[in-house]
Amino acid sequence: MSEYSFFAAVEKSFDKAAQFTKWDKGLLEQIRACNSVLRLRFPVKKEDGSIEVIEAYRVQHSHHKTPCKGGIRFSMGVNQDEVMALAALMTYKCAIVDVPFGGGKGGIKIDPKKYTTYELEKITRRYTTELVKKNFIGPATDVPAPDYGTGEREMAWMVDTFATLHPENIDAAGCVTGKPVSQGGVNGRREATGLGVFFGLREVCNIQSQMEKRGMTTGVEGKRVVVQGLGNVGFHTAKFFYEAGSILVGIAEYEGSIFKEDGINIFELMEHRKKTGSILNFPGATNLENSKAALELDCDILIPAALENVIDAENAPRIKAKVIGEAANGPITPEADEILIEKEILVVPDMYLNAGGVTVSYFEWLKNLSHVRYGRMEKRFNENVNAKILEEIEELSGKRVDDKARKLIKHGADEIDLVHSGLEETMINATREVIGVWDANPEIPDMRTAAYVVAINKVATTYAELGIFP
Ligand code: GLU
Numbered sequence: 001m002s003e004y005s006f007f008a009a010v011e012k013s014f015d016k017a018a019q020f021t022k023w024d025k026g027l028l029e030q031i032r033a034c035n036s037v038l039r040l041r042f043p044v045k046k047e048d049g050s051i052e053v054i055e056a057y058r059v060q061h062s063h064h065k066t067p068c069k070g071g072i073r074f075s076m077g078v079n080q081d082e083v084m085a086l087a088a089l090m091t092y093k094c095a096i097v098d099v100p101f102g103g104g105k106g107g108i109k110i111d112p113k114k115y116t117t118y119e120l121e122k123i124t125r126r127y128t129t130e131l132v133k134k135n136f137i138g139p140a141t142d143v144p145a146p147d148y149g150t151g152e153r154e155m156a157w158m159v160d161t162f163a164t165l166h167p168e169n170i171d172a173a174g175c176v177t178g179k180p181v182s183q184g185g186v187n188g189r190r191e192a193t194g195l196g197v198f199f200g201l202r203e204v205c206n207i208q209s210q211m212e213k214r215g216m217t218t219g220v221e222g223k224r225v226v227v228q229g230l231g232n233v234g235f236h237t238a239k240f241f242y243e244a245g246s247i248l249v250g251i252a253e254y255e256g257s258i259f260k261e262d263g264i265n266i267f268e269l270m271e272h273r274k275k276t277g278s279i280l281n282f283p284g285a286t287n288l289e290n291s292k293a294a295l296e297l298d299c300d301i302l303i304p305a306a307l308e309n310v311i312d313a314e315n316a317p318r319i320k321a322k323v324i325g326e327a328a329n330g331p332i333t334p335e336a337d338e339i340l341i342e343k344e345i346l347v348v349p350d351m352y353l354n355a356g357g358v359t360v361s362y363f364e365w366l367k368n369l370s371h372v373r374y375g376r377m378e379k380r381f382n383e384n385v386n387a388k389i390l391e392e393i394e395e396l397s398g399k400r401v402d403d404k405a406r407k408l409i410k411h412g413a414d415e416i417d418l419v420h421s422g423l424e425e426t427m428i429n430a431t432r433e434v435i436g437v438w439d440a441n442p443e444i445p446d447m448r449t450a451a452y453v454v455a456i457n458k459v460a461t462t463y464a465e466l467g468i469f470p
Contacts, residue, residue, distance in 0.1 A: 002309060002333035002336075006086075006309075007081045007082075012334050013337075017449045017450075017455075034084045034087060035063055037080065039055075040055070040058075040130050041053055042130055047116055054109070054110065057080060058105075058137075059083045059084050059105050061102065065094075065102050066141065067143045068102040069090060069099070069102070069142075070104040070358070071086075073086075073105075073107045074107070074148070074150050084105075090358065091459065093358060096351065097355040097358070097359050097426050098429075099358055101358070106127075108124075121157050124154050124158060125158075132165050139169070139171045139173075139175050144175075145176065145358070146178040156183045159176050159179055160183075170371075177189065186360065186364035186419060187419060188416050188419035189360045189364055190236075192357050193232070194232070194240060196426075197237045198220075198241060198244070201301060205219055214344070220244050220301075223300040224300045225238075226248075226252070227241075227303045227305055228257075228304045228310065229307075230270070233327050233328070242265070252292070255278045256279065257294035258280065258287055259285060259288055262284075264282065296318045296320060301321060302323070302324045303325045306328050308331060311331055311340075313335035316336035328354070332347065349447055356423055363418075375418055378413075381412070386411070390409055434451045434454050
């Protein structure tokens with residue numbers, strides 16, 4: 001628990017960073033404030049004939065750039081404060097990774113496991129209709145995406161509902177991102193957040209001064225990693241670290257947590273969970289006493305990838321990780337944050353580290369507006385040019401490259417190649433920018449504050465260059 005509400009915690013981080021900027025007090029207040037909050041109540045008739053009143057939200061935190069952007073979560077933890085906090089984080093997140101959106105977020109207070117697919121579809125479609133009625137959704141106004149408890153299926157229902165109500169809108173597919181590829185989605189969106197977390201942390205691990213300070217060597221290979229949460233974000237993050245040669249020593253899920261000194265094969269663990277319904281009793285691993293115990297394991301990198309407030313003042317003193325990568329939004333309370341700074345643990349903050357999802361959402365939205373798949377125009381052209389260059393080089397040198405290299409050199413970029421490279425570029429640049437600001441100002445106490453400074457400067461510059469305030 002924390003004495004701060006989630007939104008108050010975001011405000012606290014904002015204020016801590018604002019003192020390192022030169023902006024007018026009034027402007028800072030405008031950036032910090034939540035512009036619009038929509039609270040909905042609507043009925044749903046369940047399959048057993050009963051009627052239930054559903055509580056839902058959509059928050060638009062900032063309109064300094066439009067559309068607003070951010071996921072929709074289905075969870076019993078949804079409340080106005082949480083959605084406001086998450087919307088604010090979206091504003092700062094988009095600013096840091098140079099994605100031209102304002103922050104938004106939505107939520108429906110339900111436990112999706114307690115509803116049939118038919119009921120979930122009814123709830124999602126009704127929610128979308130309510131958003132349309134209030135002008136809180138649209139490719140130019142507000143573009144939702146998946147979040148905790150939602151995925152491609154819900155996004156498909158949303159785009160279909162919106163397009164039905166707006167048959168004249170040729171850009172209707174851009175009203176939501178994270179759609180199935182068959183419904184206008186982009187290849188690579190599914191793994192985007194996890195891959196972004198990996199790219200971001202890999203870049204941090206490449207910074208010698210940061211690693212040396214913590215007695216670590218550079219690179220992710222051989223690093224001992226703990227991941228909490230095996231949802232879309234956690235699973236993909238774990239997978240990319242595993243494939244890069246890191247050792248997954250601990251995994252936590254709501255049913256419990258496990259430890260394996262010599263590393264967990266993430267694919268075998270997913271198989272085991274599918275078969276037994278639990279990560280516990282994984283061959284060769286030790287079951288820990290509870291779900292949160294894995295957070296306290298001795299490791300190099302700890303990655304909370306589930307929900308907010310999992311590291312608080314109570315367990316923070318026992319955290320042994322040298323680096324914490326916030327794949328989830330708000331996993332560390334402000335009290336815990338102070339303790340971790342004191343312990344010189346490097347916290348790589350959520351608002352930029354998990355920006356991979358929204359970055360690829362941006363690519364998806366651009367694809368929807370351009371009505372053409374990435375790579376369609378140039379892939380074959382590039383392949384023909386590459387083949388010609390190769391041919392000339394072979395002729396001039398009298399040597400032939402092997403088949404593997406030939407395939408690589410000739411390859412023209414597909415959609416997935418472009419999306420992954422755009423994401424890699426984005427995460428590397430954002431990491432360098434945040435660390436650069438931190439290095440340039442020794443007064444800035446931690447990386448979260450540096451990230452907020454970058455975000456505030458970018459949002460404030462947009463306002464300042466507009467010359468008018470709303
Ligand atoms: N829900 C994700 C987030 O919190 C993705 C948002 C988006 O793609 O718009 O960043």
